[in-house]
Amino acid sequence: MNFLKGNAIYKVPDGKLLRLSLELSGDKISAIQIRGDFFMHPEEGVEKIEQALIGVAVDKDITKAVDKAVAENSIEMFGLDSKAVFEAVKMAAGNAK
Amino acid sequence: MTEFRLLETGFLDAFTNMAIDEAVMQLHKKGDLPTVRFYGWKPHAVSIGYFQGIEEEINLERAKELDVDVVRRITGGGAVFHEHELTYSFVCSEESKVVPKNVLESYNKICSGIVNGLENLKVESGFAPLNDIIVNGKKISGNAQTRRLGNVLQHGTLLLEVSVDKMFSLLKVPDEKMRGKIVQSVKKRVTSLELETMREHSFLDVANAMQTGFEKTFDAKLVLSELTSEEKKLAETLREKFAGKDWNFKR
Numbered sequence: 001m002n003f004l005k006g007n008a009i010y011k012v013p014d015g016k017l018l019r020l021s022l023e024l025s026g027d028k029i030s031a032i033q034i035r036g037d038f039f040m041h042p043e044e045g046v047e048k049i050e051q052a053l054i055g056v057a058v059d060k061d062i063t064k065a066v067d068k069a070v071a072e073n074s075i076e077m078f079g080l081d082s083k084a085v086f087e088a089v090k091m092a093a094g095n096a097k
Numbered sequence: 098m099t100e101f102r103l104l105e106t107g108f109l110d111a112f113t114n115m116a117i118d119e120a121v122m123q124l125h126k127k128g129d130l131p132t133v134r135f136y137g138w139k140p141h142a143v144s145i146g147y148f149q150g151i152e153e154e155i156n157l158e159r160a161k162e163l164d165v166d167v168v169r170r171i172t173g174g175g176a177v178f179h180e181h182e183l184t185y186s187f188v189c190s191e192e193s194k195v196v197p198k199n200v201l202e203s204y205n206k207i208c209s210g211i212v213n214g215l216e217n218l219k220v221e222s223g224f225a226p227l228n229d230i231i232v233n234g235k236k237i238s239g240n241a242q243t244r245r246l247g248n249v250l251q252h253g254t255l256l257l258e259v260s261v262d263k264m265f266s267l268l269k270v271p272d273e274k275m276r277g278k279i280v281q282s283v284k285k286r287v288t289s290l291e292l293e294t295m296r297e298h299s300f301l302d303v304a305n306a307m308q309t310g311f312e313k314t315f316d317a318k319l320v321l322s323e324l325t326s327e328e329k330k331l332a333e334t335l336r337e338k339f340a341g342k343d344w345n346f347k348r
Contacts, residue, residue, distance in 0.1 A: 009271045035150045037175030043147050078227050
């Protein structure tokens with residue numbers, strides 16, 4: 001099984017700086033951490049989003065998985081959105097080695 | 098007239114400061130008077146937002162060299178160097194309707210305490226979403242809010258003086274090759290009370306001006322008080338968390 005690690009720094013348009021690290025098992029996320037100077041309420045929501053992305057394939061469904069976690073946990077995000085997470089994941093997956 | 102509680106806890110270390118803010122928020126019950134607190138940082142410190150990675154944001158060796166403490170906040174946002182500033186915190190219950198339910202509107206409301214305070218010092222400022230206070234297009238105050246246990250905690254800084262070079266020596270930048278450009282850019286985008294008034298102000302003068310500012314915003318009288326023994330006890334326990342490696346290095 002191929003485990004690759006990738007990082008991305010993504011400036012969210014009109015938003016904050018998103019820093020993302022992930023580990024890929026094939027094309028699926030096996031580990032992920034979303035960091036940055038954004039705001040999220042509740043703060044624990046970030047861990048819920050990260051958990052929801054485990055096992056998700058990087059080239060599809062990222063936005064959907066984030067949106068689902070946000071809706072299920074009543075998360076409010078400032079300075080980032082599900083599209084930004086998708087862009088950062090794409091970036092990190094792109095330079096994963 | 099409505100009364101709010103005012104705390105002036107002086108200059109304490111970063112871990113104690115964060116512990117006090119969290120203790121006041123945790124123990125705040127519906128029906129309690131909202132609490133406004135003014136404080137400073139001794140030793141100087143850097144605080145990072147809840148979501149930030151400590152090692153990728155902060156030059157920890159440099160912080161050690163300069164005897165600057167590093168602490169993770171319970172609020173989001175970015176890295177802040179607490180040197181020559183007045184820091185405030187504001188705690189109320191969500192149900193009290195003292196601040197709007199909407200997060201952006203509540204930032205605006207609480208920040209207007211500082212905006213009105215600055216007006217007392219003859220400085221015209223304005224709120225810039227999400228969480229900044231701007232003077233002549235430059236940032237003079239950054240703010241961060243969390244809502245837990247039915248309570249709102251917002252804390253923020255007011256720069257009395259700023260040393261951008263020193264601040265940046267403590268921070269890492271995404272691309273080290275761009276460091277010079279980034280520092281130049283930040284110098285054009287931040288300001289301080291000293292730069293805007295071309296004079297010095299004592300911490301006390303600024304605190305008094307901010308007190309009047311909050312009184313105007315909330316149409317309330319801020320009554321000087323002290324932490325309760327329960328708050329002091331909880332703050333002592335929480336200080337251990339804030340001073341610990343597990344918490345600060347959690348990301």
